[in-house]
Amino acid sequence: MKKENFDVVVAGGGSAGIAAAIGASRTGARVLLVERSQAFGGQAVNSWISAYCGFYSKGSAPQQVVYGIGDEVLQRLKAHGENIAPTINPSTHNASIRFRPVVLARVLDELMLDSRVDYRLATSLIAATRGQDGRLQSVLIQDDEETVEVSAKAFVDATGNANLVHLAGLPTNWGGEQGEVQQASLSCLIDGLPAREFSVDELSKAIRAGRENGIEGLDVDRGMIVKVPEDSYGFLTMPSIEPENFGGKNLTKNMMTLRTKAWHYVQALSTYHPDLGHAKLLATSPILGYREGRRLQGIKTITGEDAAACRKDPHTIGRAGWPFELHSANGMSFKQIKENDWYDIPAEALMSRDCANLYGAGRLVSTDHLAMASIRVMGTGFASGHGAGILAAQYAADGQTDIEKVQKILKEQNALL
Ligand SMILES: Cc1cc2nc3c(=O)[nH]c(=O)nc-3n(C[C@H](O)[C@H](O)[C@H](O)COP(=O)(O)OP(=O)(O)OC[C@H]3O[C@@H](n4cnc5c(N)ncnc54)[C@H](O)[C@@H]3O)c2cc1C
CATH class of the missing domain: 3.30.70 (Alpha-Beta Plaits)
Structure with missing residues (x-):
């Protein structure tokens, strides 16, 4: 079988995966991004979810809480004529950025073309191998021509449903304490x-x-x-x-x-x-839009209480400002977090508890069921993805995690911590 080698492999090319791959590549790491659909953008492009939530906090004066790679995507949307000023929904009063999925697809193609990432669409990650020390060693990726064994020093799961964590044989969480799952x-x-x-x-x-x-x-x-x-x-x-x-x-x-x-x-x-x-x-849409997938079991787990209280954390890698958005059989409802504020996403919520070189980003960040209802939105996904990409790149370079160093690199890449 063909074999390839990278510093960092990112699985999934949605908001979180794109931010992870681009951020990591800008540190000088050799990065492979694997996406099984035929376009970048995840649900925003493939399932036409055409509103970026989480870029702005909620309240009388919505403030932008996500910058870095996510903001670059916004600026590129603007350059293609999209209005990136937030739209306030008349019922929920939430601030989201609207775009046309066809424009976003073009923007993300251009972003990837301008990057140093080795990206592959129409390629699925189908298996993962861990070594005796528990770390991930390699993954199998497959397209309609070939199966390739790819080894790397660090891996980011940005598949939305923790598919890499699952394939690595590691435990995940799904749903709430009563088994309830978002529709x-x-x-x-x-x-x-x-x-x-x-x-x-x-x-x-x-x-x-x-x-x-x-x-x-x-x-x-x-x-x-x-x-x-x-x-x-x-x-x-x-x-x-x-x-x-x-x-x-x-x-x-x-x-x-x-x-x-x-x-x-x-x-x-x-x-x-x-x-x-x-x-x-x-x-x-040709694909089903999941609001809740399997979640990483991280070193830390963000709880609904942390989010509602807008808790700050010295190990933050980014900010989350979206309320809890719940979708049950009765439809949509919201629970608020503090107005005009945000909670921090601690680095440890992106770090696997069981596997030292595996990071999670986007919807699958280590949270409880309630906090997931906030963190899963795509603006916030850019923030957690950016953080996971830098964590993985820094681990690949140094063989250990140095959160202060990660925070410094994120700030250099214009992330807001
Ligand atoms: C109906 C609906 C409405 C929503 N509305 C909004 C909204 O208005 N605003 C908002 O911000 N959020 C919204 N959300 C939430 C949001 O769309 C998701 O939670 C978000 O897309 C998560 O981002 P992500 O990058 O983690 O995952 P995704 O966007 O799901 O991206 C993951 C990517 O990984 C790829 N992948 C998965 N497995 C593999 C594999 N084995 N190999 C290779 N690639 C793989 C997938 O093809 C996908 O492209 C909505 C969700 C739904 C379902």
């Missing part, structure tokens, strides 16, 4: 929308009217249409289901159910919302 949703592209934001209540009213009038499958009635306000198209994220696991069999059943539900939701909106008479379903 996964199918993003639906809808055209014929008026040029404005929609409140959660007005959408909910139409969905409930649809249900009362016999339209089937409208179980969740609180959710959003995410769009650039002035556009005539947007992405409905309401058709939802609780996943049983991450296997193909369950995914097949869920995708087939949700594709049918999508038609029913659009039928309800176009029939019962006074401004949506022209709404048409144009496409359903």
Whole structure:
């Protein structure tokens, strides 16, 4: 079998993986980024989740809390004509940055082309081997031509679902104490929308009217249409289901159910919302959007209490300022963290408890179920990804972790700690 060697391997090319790979490569490390879909951006591009949450804190004066690689992506979006000023949702009062997924895909292609990262799309990480000392030694990656054994000094799992941690045979956490898991949703592209934001209540009213009038499958009635306000198209994220696991069999059943539900939701909106008479379903996302995946078991675990109190940590690698966003069978609800504030993401929450050269970033950072509902958003994913990339690069260079050094490099790369 073909063999290759790198300093750092990053699995997953979503917000977290991109920030990890670019950040690590800028320290001089030789970095491989492996992404199994055919575009960078993770759910933002492949599942059309077209709002970056977590870049701004919430409150009377939203402040940008994530800079570094994430901010470079914003500046590149701006250079391509996107408005990167935060949009405030009329119901939730949360500040997010809206973009068109097609523009983001181009921006991320350009960012990768300008980088020193060795990146491979359409390539899956399929196995991992650990040595006697517990450290990860190598991974197997596979595309339609070949399988390659890649060894590295450090690894970052940015797969959203902790797939690398799982393949390495290490324990993970999933769901809450009662086994509750956030619902996964199918993003639906809808055209014929008026040029404005929609409140959660007005959408909910139409969905409930649809249900009362016999339209089937409208179980969740609180959710959003995410769009650039002035556009005539947007992405409905309401058709939802609780996943049983991450296997193909369950995914097949869920995708087939949700594709049918999508038609029913659009039928309800176009029939019962006074401004949506022209709404048409144009496409359903080719992939299911997971809100909750397996989580890393880190040296530290961020709890809901830490997040709600906006706890600061001397070992911070970045800031998180999004509230707890919960999606259950009843739909979407929020629990707030302190206004105009953020909590720190400690380096140890990205460091595997069981494997010295393995780091986690994005949705799978070591948290409890509640803190995951905040940390999982993509703006925050850029921050944790950047941190994990520098941690991995520094470990690859020095063979041990020096958090102060990592913080210094992050600041040099314009991250806000
Ligand atoms: C319906 C819905 C709406 C949401 N709305 C918002 C929102 O408005 N704003 C927001 O900021 N967040 C939102 N989120 C949350 C957010 O999209 C995710 O939590 C976020 O994408 C996590 O980022 P990530 O980089 O950790 O993972 P992802 O974006 O999921 O990226 C992980 C990448 O890893 C790749 N991968 C996985 N396994 C492998 C493997 N074995 N080999 C190679 N590659 C692999 C995947 O293909 C994927 O591209 C929403 C989520 C859902 C489901």
